[in-house]
Amino acid sequence: MPFTFERLEIPEIVLIKPKIFFDNRGFFLETYKHSDFLENGIGEKFIQDNHSKSIKGVLRGLHFQNNPKAQGKLVRCTKGVIWDVGVDLRKGSPTFGKWLGVELSEKNFYMLYIPAGFAHGFCVLSDEAEVLYKCTEEYDSKLDAGIRWDDPDINIKWPIKNPMLSDKDANLPLLKDVKINFYYGDVR
Secondary structure, X not given: OOEEEEEOOOOOOEEEEEXXXXXXXXXXXXXXXXXXXHHOOOOOOOOEEEEEEEEOOEEEEEEEEOOOOOOOEEEEEEEOEEEEEEEEOOXXXXXXXXXXXXXXXXXXXXXXXXXXXXXXXXXXXXXXXEEEEEEOOOOOOOOEEEOOOOOOOOOOOOOOOOOEXXXXXXXXXXXXXXXXXXXXXXXX
């Protein structure tokens, strides 16, 4: 199998380590193989790819898209280093409001799967970074939402101080004030 799938403290968030084949020409790796992902509990199909470039100190997030088009994301950093974060937003979940952060870089080749029902964000630790991520749903501006990066109820320990934010991200609401329509299991 060309991947190792590691369930983290929030078990729905999965760290994926691809097998990399190096030789004197460079390297080769598979970044996605539906059958392997399906076998490891990630059965969604990805239907939109996004690519961003950011400079050091930029923080993007915390973003999510509400139902009926909630997005799961498979995130990888192809240039530089980022600290990638997922936050559980599923009402009734034992990990509701909890966060998890992982360093993704061009050197470690790691990917992070963040399922629908979670907010996502990242900050750039290198001079610049390029991030590619696959989404399980297409972007829909009517369902687009987010939470402030520094929400005290979530209390993410970001590895940067005074991040560079978009106007949109700087003005996102707190978790207690945002409309979320995600539920854990069958709890409604």
